[in-house]
Amino acid sequence: MPRGEPLRLERLCKQYGSVRGVNDLSVQIEAGEFVSFLGPSGSGKTTTLMMVAGFETPTSGQIFVGARPITGLPVPRRNIGVVFQNYALFPHLSVFENVAFALKMRRVSGSELRAGVAEALDLVQLSGYEARMPHELSGGQQQRVALARALVFRPGVVLMDEPLGALDKQLREHMQLELKRLQKSLGITVVFVTHDQSEALTMSDRIVVMNKGNVEQIGTPEEIYETPQTRFVAGFIGESNFLRTHIVESRKDGPLLDLAGLQIRAMWQGSDSLQGAVTLMIRPDKIIPLDPGVRTDNEFEGVVEEAVYQGNVIKYRIRLRAKIPVFLTLAAPSHARSQRFHVDQQVRIGWDARDGRLLSDEGEQSIPGKPNNRVAVSAFAGVTATADRMAIVSL
Numbered sequence: 187m188p189r190g191e192p193l194r195l196e197r198l199c200k201q202y203g204s205v206r207g208v209n210d211l212s213v214q215i216e217a218g219e220f221v222s223f224l225g226p227s228g229s230g231k232t233t234t235l236m237m238v239a240g241f242e243t244p245t246s247g248q249i250f251v252g253a254r255p256i257t258g259l260p261v262p263r264r265n266i267g268v269v270f271q272n273y274a275l276f277p278h279l280s281v282f283e284n285v286a287f288a289l290k291m292r293r294v295s296g297s298e299l300r301a302g303v304a305e306a307l308d309l310v311q312l313s314g315y316e317a318r319m320p321h322e323l324s325g326g327q328q329q330r331v332a333l334a335r336a337l338v339f340r341p342g343v344v345l346m347d348e349p350l351g352a353l354d355k356q357l358r359e360h361m362q363l364e365l366k367r368l369q370k371s372l373g374i375t376v377v378f379v380t381h382d383q384s385e386a387l388t389m390s391d392r393i394v395v396m397n398k399g400n401v402e403q404i405g406t407p408e409e410i411y412e413t414p415q416t417r418f419v420a421g422f423i424g425e426s427n428f429l430r431t432h433i434v435e436s437r438k439d440g441p442l443l444d445l446a447g448l449q450i451r452a453m454w455q456g457s458d459s460l461q462g463a464v465t466l467m468i469r470p471d472k473i474i475p476l477d478p479g480v481r482t483d484n485e486f487e488g489v490v491e492e493a494v495y496q497g498n499v500i501k502y503r504i505r506l507r508a509k510i511p512v513f514l515t516l517a518a519p520s521h522a523r524s525q526r527f528h529v530d531q532q533v534r535i536g537w538d539a540r541d542g543r544l545l546s547d548e549g550e551q552s553i554p555g556k557p558n559n560r561v562a563v564s565a566f567a568g569v570t571a572t573a574d575r576m577a578i579v580s581l
Contacts, residue, residue: 190218190375191252191342193238198247200233200399207233209399211247215343218373220366222386225396226422231379234396235345238377239268251342262291267336267344271351273328275320275335281307282316285335292339306338309368325353326361333365343375350385362388383423387411395419413455417545420467427473427512428545429466436461440539446508451483451539465545470501470515472541475526476534483539490527502527504535 193215200208208230215221223231236242238249240261249257256264267288275284285303289295294302307313310330320328329349336344350358350365366389369376380386386393387407395402395410395418403415414420421428431450435442440453443466452466476485486506494501497518504512514535516526527533 189342189373192217192250193343193375193377194248194250195234195238196248196250198234198237198249199245200230200237200242201245206399208237208244211401213394213401213404215375215377217375220369220376220378220389220391221394222378222380222390222392223394223396224380224383224386224423225402226381228398229396230399231381231394231396232347235347235377235379238343239266239345240264265339265341265343267339267341269329269332269336269344269346269349271348273320273332273349273352275328275331277320279320280316281312281318281320281323281331284320284331285338288335288339294339302338303334306334309337309372310334326357329353329361333368337372337374341374343377346376346378348380348382351380351382358385359388365389387423395422397422414467414543414545417465417467420543420545425470425513425515427468427470429468429510429512430463431466432463433461441544445506446510448486448507450542452542452544453540455540455543460544460546467543467545468512468537468541470513473504473512473514473535473537475516476536482536484542485534485536487532487534490529490531490533492529493527500526 195211195213198208198211199206211230211234213221223234225231233242237244240256240259244257247257248255251265256266276287279287282303285306286299289299289302303316304313307316310333312327312330312334315323315327315331320331323331332349346365350361353361362385365376378386378389387410390407392404392406393410394404397418403410403419405413410419410423414423417428420426429445429450431443431445433441434444434449440451441460441464443450443452443464445466450466474482476482486504488504488506490502491505492503495518500516500518502514502516504514506512512535519526
């Protein structure tokens with residue numbers, strides 16, 4: 187079965203009239219690497235995928251598989267497998283015929299065709315399903331047939347356009363692990379398009395974060411989550427608090443910030459050129475409750491007003507002085523009816539200076555699908571509108 191080939195995109199652009207859907211995109215994907223293109227609708231990720239597949243023509247730029255330029259080649263000559271969001275199975279063809287179609291298009295026949303289909307179906311654990319029709323299969327099984335069809339002709343690169351989007355949550359999470367296992371065992375190169383941050387973090391070796399046709403950041407899941415380089419990445423990946431602060435003192439070990447009269451310690455972490463107004467990003471899981479006698483760099487007290495219970499975690503919204511909200515996530519206690527914080531409880535919380543990240547206020551923009559709160563932006567805001575109970579702590 188297939189072994190992966192490198193994929194290189196050089197200054198790839200796609201222009202639609204006056205709108206640039208993809209802007210000067212360059213990325214090197216190594217053989218056998220699983221790379222996700224992640225971003226909101228309209229970010230250019232699917233357009234990029236379609237240009238690599240050959241269904242869209244770049245306005246400018248080059249595409250290489252290995253050392254072979256493929257920019258102007260027709261789709262069948264690119265040796266690239268594609269799994270579409272809706273699977274694109276032929277409803278009037280059996281499982282065997284759907285998978286065999288990719289080989290017939292390449293003029294493979296006879297025993298070689300039968301052996302190739304059998305091997306591909308065995309890889310996706312669908313041996314014995316050859317005679318079934320697509321409507322007789324579950325969503326997960328249809329997805330496997332589409333994957334077998336993409337693998338059967340031994341492509342050097344496999345493209346996947348949100349192939350798990352139609353599955354329910356439990357099956358989608360199962361298929362994420364199955365796809366990753368299969369990709370690693372075969373050593374194939376996968377380019378995976380998704381708008382689901384959790385999916386990208388779970389499956390990827392690296393993530394390309396896109397926004398309005400531009401690449402915001404390329405890195406490992408850990409790099410993208412822990413050290414976002416832009417305000418957009420920090421807000422789109424995971425849940426974040428954004429605190430609008432002002433640098434009042436620059437020290438060698440890190441700046442001293444002012445937040446509505448509250449002093450906050452931070453670390454430079456490559457941002458030592460910043461001055462004046464800055465945004466401090468802090469993840470909700472980095473903020474911790476402080477027991478008596480426990481000290482940390484930044485400590486605040488407050489009163490709990492409400493909480494959101496989400497099974498394995500409880501999410502709290504905390505209001506600092508001047509009604510500045512800070513969001514906090516804690517593991518749920520072992521007893522379902524108990525909570526770490528309760529309504530009207532006076533609490534003490536804090537975080538380490540190294541757990542915050544400074545971002546420039548220049549070019550600040552809202553995160554698609556999330557509110558543009560200039561004091562704090564968080565995915566909790568989506569929960570607030572629908573939950574029966576929320577958590578707020580006030581100083």
